[in-house]
Amino acid sequence: MYSPIIIFEALANGLMLGAVYALIALGLTLIYGVLHIVNFAHGALLTVAMYAIWLAFEKFGLDPYLAILIVTPLMFALGYALQRFIIGPSSHGSDNGILLVTLGLSIVIQNLLLAGFSSDTLTIATDYAFGVVPIGPLLLSLPRVIGLGVSLLTALLLWFVLNRTDIGKAIRAVAKERLGASLVGINVAHVYAMTFALGTACLAIAAGLLMPTFYVSPTTGAAFVLVAFTIVVLGGMGSILGALIGGLLIGVVEAVFSLFLGDSLGQIGIFLIFILVLLVKPTGLFGARG
Amino acid sequence: MLKAHNLTKRFFGLVAVDNASIDVPEGSITGLIGPNGAGKTTLFAMIAGFSPPNEGRVVFQGDDITTEKPHLRARRGLARTFQIVQPFAGLNVRDNIAVGAYLHTKDPTEAKRRATEVAEKVGLGRELDKLASGLTIAGRKRLELARALATRPKLLLLDEVLAGLNPSEIRDVLPIIRKIREEGVTILMIEHIMQAVMNLCDSVYVLSQGKMIASGEPKVVCTDPAVIEAYLGHGAAARMQAEGAAHA
Amino acid sequence: MTKNFELILALAFLALLAVLALVGLPGNILNLFIFMMIVALTAQGWNMLGGYGGLSSFGHAAFFGTGAYTTTILQTTFGINAWIGLVCGVALGALVGALIGFLSFRAGLKGSYFALITLAFAEVLRILANSWDFTGGASGMMVSLKNSFWDLQFADRRYFFLILVVFVVLGLFLTRWLERSAFGAYLIALRENDQAAQALGVDIFRIKMQAITLSAAITSLAGCLYVQNFLFIDANVAYGSWISIEALFAAIVGGAGTIAGPLIGSVLLLGLGEITKSFSGGIPGIDLVVFGIILVLCVAFAPNGVRGYVADLYRRRMNRPPSSPKIV
Numbered sequence: 001m002y003s004p005i006i007i008f009e010a011l012a013n014g015l016m017l018g019a020v021y022a023l024i025a026l027g028l029t030l031i032y033g034v035l036h037i038v039n040f041a042h043g044a045l046l047t048v049a050m051y052a053i054w055l056a057f058e059k060f061g062l063d064p065y066l067a068i069l070i071v072t073p074l075m076f077a078l079g080y081a082l083q084r085f086i087i088g089p090s091s092h093g094s095d096n097g098i099l100l101v102t103l104g105l106s107i108v109i110q111n112l113l114l115a116g117f118s119s120d121t122l123t124i125a126t127d128y129a130f131g132v133v134p135i136g137p138l139l140l141s142l143p144r145v146i147g148l149g150v151s152l153l154t155a156l157l158l159w160f161v162l163n164r165t166d167i168g169k170a171i172r173a174v175a176k177e178r179l180g181a182s183l184v185g186i187n188v189a190h191v192y193a194m195t196f197a198l199g200t201a202c203l204a205i206a207a208g209l210l211m212p213t214f215y216v217s218p219t220t221g222a223a224f225v226l227v228a229f230t231i232v233v234l235g236g237m238g239s240i241l242g243a244l245i246g247g248l249l250i251g252v253v254e255a256v257f258s259l260f261l262g263d264s265l266g267q268i269g270i271f272l273i274f275i276l277v278l279l280v281k282p283t284g285l286f287g288a289r290g
Numbered sequence: 291m292l293k294a295h296n297l298t299k300r301f302f303g304l305v306a307v308d309n310a311s312i313d314v315p316e317g318s319i320t321g322l323i324g325p326n327g328a329g330k331t332t333l334f335a336m337i338a339g340f341s342p343p344n345e346g347r348v349v350f351q352g353d354d355i356t357t358e359k360p361h362l363r364a365r366r367g368l369a370r371t372f373q374i375v376q377p378f379a380g381l382n383v384r385d386n387i388a389v390g391a392y393l394h395t396k397d398p399t400e401a402k403r404r405a406t407e408v409a410e411k412v413g414l415g416r417e418l419d420k421l422a423s424g425l426t427i428a429g430r431k432r433l434e435l436a437r438a439l440a441t442r443p444k445l446l447l448l449d450e451v452l453a454g455l456n457p458s459e460i461r462d463v464l465p466i467i468r469k470i471r472e473e474g475v476t477i478l479m480i481e482h483i484m485q486a487v488m489n490l491c492d493s494v495y496v497l498s499q500g501k502m503i504a505s506g507e508p509k510v511v512c513t514d515p516a517v518i519e520a521y522l523g524h525g526a527a528a529r530m531q532a533e534g535a536a537h538a
Numbered sequence: 539m540t541k542n543f544e545l546i547l548a549l550a551f552l553a554l555l556a557v558l559a560l561v562g563l564p565g566n567i568l569n570l571f572i573f574m575m576i577v578a579l580t581a582q583g584w585n586m587l588g589g590y591g592g593l594s595s596f597g598h599a600a601f602f603g604t605g606a607y608t609t610t611i612l613q614t615t616f617g618i619n620a621w622i623g624l625v626c627g628v629a630l631g632a633l634v635g636a637l638i639g640f641l642s643f644r645a646g647l648k649g650s651y652f653a654l655i656t657l658a659f660a661e662v663l664r665i666l667a668n669s670w671d672f673t674g675g676a677s678g679m680m681v682s683l684k685n686s687f688w689d690l691q692f693a694d695r696r697y698f699f700l701i702l703v704v705f706v707v708l709g710l711f712l713t714r715w716l717e718r719s720a721f722g723a724y725l726i727a728l729r730e731n732d733q734a735a736q737a738l739g740v741d742i743f744r745i746k747m748q749a750i751t752l753s754a755a756i757t758s759l760a761g762c763l764y765v766q767n768f769l770f771i772d773a774n775v776a777y778g779s780w781i782s783i784e785a786l787f788a789a790i791v792g793g794a795g796t797i798a799g800p801l802i803g804s805v806l807l808l809g810l811g812e813i814t815k816s817f818s819g820g821i822p823g824i825d826l827v828v829f830g831i832i833l834v835l836c837v838a839f840a841p842n843g844v845r846g847y848v849a850d851l852y853r854r855r856m857n858r859p860p861s862s863p864k865i866v
Contacts, residue, residue, distance in 0.1 A: 092837075107833070365739050
């Protein structure tokens with residue numbers, strides 16, 4: 001059996017990893033909530049952001065946390081352009097079209113990265129990667145503590161943008177009633193693209209938080225995408241609070257499963273939860289929409 | 291033939307249909323009228339099996355079918371059309387109707403032959419090879435009717451088949467409905483167009499705010515003060531009577 | 539372009555390939571053809587459910603892998619004959635399809651939810667196959683070389699290609715039958731509008747169950763044949779998302795819900811992939827970049843795939859109204 005300390009550390013680690021999961025899921029759920037689309041390219045875009053952070057470090061010696069400040073606007077712009085000029089026009093608004101277009105995009109992005117960077121895993125070596133923060137008897141990894149803090153801060157910021165700014169109000173208006181919003185003069189295509197951009201920008205922050213302790217390869221994002229979907233479905237498609245709580249929950253579940261089953265089987269827990277939620281309550285824990 | 295008794299449907303506390311009952315005798319054309327939002331389509335959905343009632347029973351030819359799935363009701367001979375037309379957009383008219391015909395034959399040639407027959411009956415004979423998505427509103431309404439007829443129903447539920455049609459199109463469809471009844475099909479129809487209701491129905495039910503407020507012969511029901519008030523607002527009946535007296 | 543004409547064209551094309559193969563082709567071309575046929579068969583399976591039924595699965599690897607592992611385990615661990623292994627593989631693949639279908643359709647999943655849950659099922663199977671001993675774990679499994687018809691292996695690969703062509707031809711006929719049958723009409727009806735279908739007496743749950751079982755059976759057959767050709771599998775090959783993606787891409791690019799679509803799509807995609815690879819000097823992943831771009835272009839400009847696009851061109855030349863885009 002494991003000592004309580006190990007279990008508590010696993011739980012704490014799970015919470016901290018879960019916070020970054022939540023951040024990834026936040027972007028996904030925001031896009032779903034407004035555009036009502038399942039963005040399959042989300043994982044691939046996370047990979048792009050991770051490579052961007054890696055490049056900033058490798059070529060310009062920029063610290064990953066600082067690089068967030070540069071990569072975020074870039075990812076924002078990329079997200080905007082993708083939705084406005086590719087996903088929107090090519091999918092003709094049909095659900096299946098969007099699903100397929102984003103799937104196609106994810107394949108393109110993933111393999112462009114493979115062509116450009118090969119399949120090697122890349123890492124960043126920072127001197128604080130193995131730093132620890134002692135909290136009582138627990139020794140917590142410094143980057144993960146930072147990850148938890150910044151993720152929560154980002155969620156708060158996102159909440160502020162949605163509730164206190166003009167574009168946020170426009171986004172919520174479009175999410176509730178697209179036709180009505182367009183009738184009062186809101187440019188729906190622009191709002192869609194802004195939402196997509198915000199969701200993509202979340203990935204830049206997540207990438208910056210992951211890179212000090214994680215690695216990147218062309219398929220890294222794909223590993224995260226199903227986890228993110230699980231969180232989104234668990235929390236209720238489109239629910240920000242749901243994504244946050246779902247993310248933390250999934251982080252803990254993964255940590256606990258990995259502790260008892262080993263890393264490779266540990267992931268199964270996530271998929272089983274995903275399947276169960278879809279089968280039993282597809283609206284999730286916090287979702288109102290059927 | 292159909293007895294729907296004490297049907298109640300609640301959506302999150304909102305009572306859409308409140309203890310409504312309706313009897314459709316065999317061989318009749320029965321109308322269901324009422325102002326917008328009265329709950330007519332919800333009542334239809336319960337009868338056709340698309341939305342289970344919270345309370346009440348639906349009995350068809352003596353069998354309780356309250357909780358039976360829609361496709362099983364269709365096999366019993368209960369067919370419906372949709373107010374908002376639901377064509378199989380990517381299929382042509384013949385194949386659309388054949389889907390209904392497959393209920394009684396698994397042979398594709400035979401199903402298509404019957405589809406052609408039904409199409410001619412409702413006046414779609416010349417558009418058999420057209421895609422359903424290419425039909426006009428009037429054409430799509432006829433297609434709804436044809437598909438339902440192809441299942442050889444005993445009871446046909448028509449949800450506003452005349453809505454959206456112009457007067458001359460309505461004149462064309464009325465005899466078709468009458469002919470369907472003459473061939474032994476009982477009909478329950480939701481309709482807004484009073485000309486049609488007066489013309490076709492043996493009896494009508496009036497639903498208002500979820501409650502059945504009147505029923506009987508169309509001419510009688512139309513002069514019922516409760517019905518007039520449901521349509522024109524509180525006090526309307528009294529005003530009309532007063533005006534009538536003044537004119538006299 | 540009538541359905542029969544489409545069928546005849548597809549058959550003629552396959553006959554041409556078969557003759558070419560028999561006359562003699564360079565080894566690498568023959569290998570490409572073999573791979574095209576395996577993907578075509580997988581896509582034919584996908585097409586039954588995703589094309590005609592409108593239920594896009596992102597996890598057909600679940601069936602492909604089950605077929606592949608079943609026949610491999612039966613042959614290597616239990617010494618059972620390859621043909622019997624193939625039949626068992628198809629049966630078990632169909633069973634897995636029925637199981638996934640039962641759970642998903644009873645819960646009423648469709649659209650992106652159905653896509654996601656099929657993907658999740660395939661991933662669960664992949665992780666399990668990667669860690670269990672009797673599937674060989676991460677190191678995979680080998681089928682020993684025997685080279686006889688009785689063992690469904692051929693020293694001369696031309697014969698294996700011919701067997702694949704026979705199965706793809708059967709797939710074409712099966713699809714043609716489906717289009718003409720009451721079952722197919724019901725399947726298309728529920729794709730176009732499931733409420734209206736129910737109102738007309740269609741038991742949509744039963745029809746979807748039959749469709750996914752049939753679809754899974756065909757795709758697991760492709761998985762079995764894959765093993766007989768490559769004689770090796772591991773979890774990432776058998777249950778990896780690559781095959782789910784290729785099946786879906788081939789069917790949609792070729793024309794989902796059409797007879798020849800999956801065949802057209804796999805020949806086109808794999809052919810183009812091969813050409814790009816050779817022109818680019820073998821940059822990894824470049825063929826998949828091309829696949830992805832073609833998929834996006836297809837969704838944007840040819841919603842009915844290459845097959846639908848050609849049919850529309852033909853119709854336009856004959857001055858008939860074009861078919862409107864269909865929601866797959």
